[in-house]
Amino acid sequence: MLIITLILATVVALLLARLLLLRRELGRMTEQLRRYNKRTTGKKIDLTLFDRRLEALAVQINRQSDLIVDAEALRRRTENELRQAIANISHDIRTPLTSIIGFIQLLEAESITPEEKLEYVTIVKNRTRRLQALLNDFFELSLIESSDYRLKTERIGMTTLLTDTLVGFYDRFNERGITPEIRLPKEEVAVYADESAVRRVLENLLANTVEHATGLVVIRFEQHHKTADFTIVNEAKELSESDVRFLFDRFYTVDRTRSAQGSGLGLSIAKSLMDKMNGSLTAELHGGNLTMTCRWKLRSTDR
Known part of the structure; x- marks a missing residue:
């Protein structure tokens, strides 16, 4: 009987000690969280007592803190x-x-x-x-950019569409004394997209090129294994890497990157439309040449 009593007393003492340690750890966590919320420290919650449940709680609190910081x-x-x-x-x-x-x-x-x-x-x-x-x-x-904006997806003959669009820009290129080097495939290449949106993208990119290009202009359309790429390459020695990073940003107002319409939104509209069509529009600067690439994913039946 005495042994049982001693065992129970030991167990109770251990539980009380564990409880006191947990209370102390919770107090430490509360104080750390209070200081973090008051911005007196940037240190997140850490533990001195190993307890899986407390550790999981601290992880979730720290994750929530990260989400709040990101949201702010x-x-x-x-x-x-x-x-x-x-x-x-x-x-x-x-x-x-x-x-x-x-x-x-x-x-x-x-x-x-x-x-x-x-x-x-x-x-x-x-x-x-x-x-x-x-x-x-x-x-x-x-x-x-509104969530309600919907595009109609249909099969588009890109080679024909590009040819028609480029013909419409012939006089504008000629007025600027630019003779673009055009490379289009002989066969028809089809993509699934919204025709009016694709035409708007092409017109905005070509208008921007006519307005700002100097020297050689290369326009090409190529079919790869999984994608179809429309690319415009032109000299842009006045642009810097930082300019190119913000080229499609509607809030970027460097005059030399503005579209032919004068609004500065031509490239932003093109980028938004490509995103809506699950495509991509990128810009890169190499050796003073600006390369803008529109990329559409091909369906397996069209490869």
Whole structure:
């Protein structure tokens, strides 16, 4: 009987000691979490007492802390982007609008000649079209990036579509004194995508090339084992690696990367459309040459 009593007393003492250690460890965890939440330390919860359940709890608390930190960083980044977007939109709208108001004031002057009046009216029309294109691009991008925007997937003959699109840009390339080197496959290559979206992507990329390219321009379309790639290579010695990293960012406003429409959203729209079609649009800079590549995944029946 005495032995049983001693055994029970030992067990109770061990349990009490274990309980006291657990209480102390919980107190340490609470204090560490309090200091972390008050930002007095960046140290996460650690344990001095080995207990699988406590360790699992500490892991989950630390993971939750990481999620909170990431969410806060995302919130700050989103707020900064929103402020930058508002500033960019205001600047892009104010520039042509100020010009329009200025020339309208000139038109109100009684001393202008008929020739000057015609010149000012032409300028006002051009600035108005630019402002209209700008607003259309902002509206289109907001639609594309909404969750409700849907694309129609169908089989598209890319070789034919590219040929038709390139013919439409012949005069614009010719006006810039550019003769692009075009490499298209002789056979028809098909992809599954939205035809109007693909055409918009091609037009935006070609418009950007016409506006900013200098020297040699190479345009090619190739079918690989699993993908079909449309690539434009042109000289871009004025661009840096940092420029290229943000080339498709709608908030990036370096003038030399703006699209032909003058809105700075042409490449952003192209990138968003490619993402919606489960494709990709990338840009790389090698030896002063900018390479932009659109890539569509091929279905097994079309390889």
